[in-house]
Amino acid sequence: MPSRRWQPVLGTLDERIVTGEQPPHHKYHAKPCVVDGIRFASQKEARRYGELKLLEKAGEISDLEVQPAFHLNASHPSQPMFVGKYIADFSYYYAHPRQLVVEDVKGFRTPLYKWKKKHVEAQYGIVIREV
Numbered sequence: 001m002p003s004r005r006w007q008p009v010l011g012t013l014d015e016r017i018v019t020g021e022q023p024p025h026h027k028y029h030a031k032p033c034v035v036d037g038i039r040f041a042s043q044k045e046a047r048r049y050g051e052l053k054l055l056e057k058a059g060e061i062s063d064l065e066v067q068p069a070f071h072l073n074a075s076h077p078s079q080p081m082f083v084g085k086y087i088a089d090f091s092y093y094y095a096h097p098r099q100l101v102v103e104d105v106k107g108f109r110t111p112l113y114k115w116k117k118k119h120v121e122a123q124y125g126i127v128i129r130e131v
Helices: 013-019 043-057 111-124
Strands: 033-035 038-040 061-066 069-074 081-087 090-094 099-104 128-130
Touching: 033 043, 038 043, 043 061, 043 090, 069 111, 081 111, 099 111, 111 128
Parallel strands: 099 128
Antiparallel strands: 033 038, 061 090, 069 081, 090 099
16 A cells, blocks of 8 residues: 555645645634634634624624625616625624614725725615724
């Protein structure tokens, strides 16, 4: 049987561990993690999820939603035209007064994020809160 070093590397995480190869890293050095079966892009985002779950349990907020999507449409004379979507990190309602809050946990604001944020705020009449 040939030795391990002559076998082709298929790129799975298990094989990377065996060969000592490092998994690819996020370009902004965020470390993904899973909490309650939900994959978060960073530990900071996962921590915020924990905080929001506690606020929901205490009755301060309600209807917590993880990674809500907003369709981005462009104006067109005959009909709106779908041009993309924005996925926020969280949305929820304050209990008193009942008000929608859309949150995005940010470590770095890219030009694309800035554009999508402006587009969502203008199209939906909401304000995206950056944490």
